[in-house]
Amino acid sequence: MVQRVGIIGTGIMGADHAATLHRFVSGADVELLADVELTRAESAASRLGCRATEDPHGLIADPRVDAVIIASHDSTHAEFVRACVVAGKPVLCEKPLAPSLAEAAGLLDEIGDAANLVALGFMRRFDPGYTDLKAAVAERTMGDPVLLHSIGRGVSSAPGSTSESSVTNSAIHDFDIVPWLLASPIVEVSWQQPRRSSQAEGFADPQLILLRTADGVLSTVEIFLNARYGYDVRCEVVGETGAASLVEPTRLLSDTALRRSVSYPADWRPRFAHAYRLELQAWVDSLSGGEAGPLATARDGLLASNVADAVITSMHRDGAWTAVPEI
16 A cells, blocks of 8 residues: 655755655655745645645645655644644654653643654664664673763754754754663763854854763763764764774765865765665555564654753753653
8 A cells, every 4th residue: 555645844854755755765655745835845846746735734634645744843843743643644753752841741641542653753773874783782792881972063053053952953863862772761961061162153062961871871972063074973882892883874985185085964864865765664664564663653752852851951050960850
């Protein structure tokens, strides 16, 4: 059975999802695109041969839409997830589940068992480097883990970025991937600010976040949105007898002018293009009863938001170690 998919939001992420579904994912057709800027939705739809609308709720209610992807502004996620659940339609929502812990928790309380209709877009779980790293940790190829180092750097921050949004929109990936890699929940956090980069205006950048998981492993998370040189994600797990780390994927190695070099992408899309394809395929397969693989759930989204809330609390308490409440 072919799943007819509607996508809410046709900005960078939504347009990419639409193109990926159209070109690379079997068992799905892009049926309808919605965006508050109708011309943007129409432009994306014209490339795919599908319909466009400026009414997200109309898309959800459309009888020709079987399942929905939400890639609109973070502030709309909970509203549209709720509407999809009421309509009985499976939904893949980009992170975060909601802008705040209170809103995410309220949403899950409201939808109850119907949360099984909801998947969260933590695509790093599908990246081959991260899946190999998780397998190495599980097999204890470097002994029991003692430290984990995660680095996320970008070229420039989005307009209107704040210290808090860096946590809820960027570091949120780490709050999912760290406990997923270690198979242990985050129980304590501390937010620290090094000297602020002159490239950042009006908010803390870079940030260093310390995470302690229940197994005692200490993780460092660096978020540097205005690193300028390129989009760069790194992760290393240090064990008692060795270490394992991601290898940055690259397709071209250049030798010229007495130098050897590789290029960095300008944003996250080239780096995680394959992960997005695998994630979308797993989601579509799951709609027809197939394997969902490591697809994140609504509760996974709530757990990540819970950690983000504790980190922001630490931020406003001068970096004090802050317990992550059990939920």
